[in-house]
Amino acid sequence: MAGRVPGEGYSPSRRVAAAIALLCLPAAVAAVVWSLVRSPLQLALGLALVVVAVLAAWTALVHHGISRLLATVAAVVALAATTALPEARVVVxxxxxxGLTVLAAAAAKFAIARDLAPATNGHAVGPARHGVLLMNPKSGGGKVVRFGLEQKARELGITPIVLQRGDDLRKLAEQAVADGADVLGMAGGDGSQALTADVARQHGVAFVCVPAGTRNHFALDLGLDRDDVPAALAAxxxxxxxxxxxxxxxxRVFVNNVSLGVYATVVQSAAYRDAKLATTTQILPELLGPDAPGFDLRFARPDGSHARTADVVLVSNGVYHLNSFAGLGTRTSLEAGVLGVVTLDVDRARDVPALLSAEAAGKPGRFRGYHDWTAREFEIGSGQPLLDVGVDGEALRLPPPLRFRSLPGALRVRTPVDAGAAAAAPPVHSTAAVTALWRVLRDRPVRGPE
Structure with a gap:
């Protein structure tokens, strides 16, 4: 998504998105006001039933046996009661x-995110003299084959190396550099990106990320279009x-994050990749249920206090802007030279309503069990011989202590000239967002004078 072109202004699609965002939120408010005037009691009852259904669903997730059954029934009954309200318009x-709120957020991100993103230190470079692209044909459900990356690479003068069963990716990358590669690329998931990037770092060659994995978080935060995989070859x-x-x-180098606690333990299960929901439902009661022992994770907080447990610990390469407990969000910068640390502690009974409220508001920082800070280095200890750890999505078991360190500016990354500078803008107040959207709609620069 390109920014505003001097002398040409914003693209019609950006301006349309700004108009949609500006119209959706007032429409949502109008819908609530209209329903309050017509059916105030039923709207309040509908909201209460939705809350009951969510709380019951949470209870079902973290319990076994009869407790899970009763909670599931309660969730179903609450949802059925919502749809059975005499005024059908309440459900509508x-x-x-x-729907309007989700649409407004998506349209606003498309319209203004790039203009609010911080500037980067990029500079123009010429074509690679000897570009090599390593490819994992199994990543992302076979994106390498589906997008014809091997043939497209050859057409562009890039040497393709397709991994075969039993190949050692690091050795292939090392050999490519030894054979004269001045630009080293990887088409695969984030774990493969990290390993190849480490080889590029150690040898001082430039790196190209081709988003041929499943989630491609690193590509997203580099500003690449994850849906147009071949476009990354332009780098x-x-x-x-x-x-x-x-x-x-x-x-071990990582490009995105390392997780410990609930998620890291769930993904250790051999059944997780083939049955994510069923596996999570089966394991979650042992991790977050009323009799769960908790995780033995010991670390120091910035205020000097020492924690001995946490349900989730996330250590990231850079700081994620989180607007949900369910997803990582994005990073406004990959050049800050710090680790981002997020911890989450959930009291099994008392904290659920507050947790859900913070989630619904898109502001996880409001939850009292949520803590975040930045650090150059960080350490996690434990009395356990091995800890379940998720490193860029890969499930591992590692002995403590776990020592983390940021490597500022360690990697030379090349991106296409038309790629975005960053994937996310820093958080802004609602009034600033509305002002930015209005300026895009009027084809005025978001930053700078009218």
């Missing part, structure tokens, strides 16, 4: 408000190069 209003030609941070867990 609730659905419409949710081997005339491109923009900048230095971005990497991070270390021990001597």
């Amino acid at each position: 209003v609730l659905a419409a408000v949710t 081997f030609g005339d491109a923009v190069e900048r230095r971005v941070d990497l991070a270390l867990l021990g001597d």
Whole structure:
């Protein structure tokens, strides 16, 4: 998504998105007001039933046996009662408000996110003299084959290396550099990106990320279009190069994050990849249920206090802007030279309503069990011989202590000249967002004079 072109202004699609965002939120407010005037008691009852259904669903997730059954029944009954309200418009209003809010957020991100993103230190570079692209044909459900990346690479003068069963990715990357590669690329998931980026870092060659994995968080935060995988190959030609941070867990490089606690334990299950929901439902009661022992994770907080447990610990390469407990969000910068640390503690009974309220508001920081800070280095200890750890999505078991360190500006990254500078804008107040949207709609620069 390109920014505003001097002398040409914003694209019609950006201006349309700004108009949609500006119209959706007032429409949602109008729908609520209209329903309150027509059926105030039923709207309040509908909202209460939705809350009951969510709380019951949470209870079902973290319990076994009869408790899970009763909670499931309660959730179903609450939802059925919502749809059975005499005024059907109440259900329609609730659905419409949710849909309008989601649409407004998506349209606003498309319209203004790039203009609010911080500037990067990129500079123009010429084509690679000897570009090599390593490819994992199994990543992302076979994106390498589906997008014909091997043939497209050859057409662009890039040497393709397709991994075969039993190949050692690090050795192949090392050999490519030894054979003269000045630009090293990887088409695969974030774990493969991290390993190849580490080789590029150690040898001082430039790196190209091709988003051929499943989630491609690193590509997203580099400003790449994850839906147009072949477009990333343009970075081997005339491109923009900048230095971005990497991070270390021990001597292992990661590009995104390392997780411990609930998620890291769930993904250890061999059944998780084939049955994510069923596996999570089966394991969650042992992790968050009323009799769960908690996780033995010991670390120091910035205020000098020492924690001995947490339900979730996330250590990231850079700081994520989180608007949900369910997803990582995005990073406004990969050049800050710090680790982002997030911890979450949930009291099994008392904290659920507050947790759900913070989630619904898109402001996890309001939850009292949520803590975040930045650090150059961070350490986690434990009395356990091995800890379940998720490193860039890969499930591992590692002995404590776990030592993390930021590597500021360690990697030379090339991106296509038309790629975005960053994937996310820093958080802004609602009034600032409305002002920015209004300026885009009027084809005025978001930053700078009228």
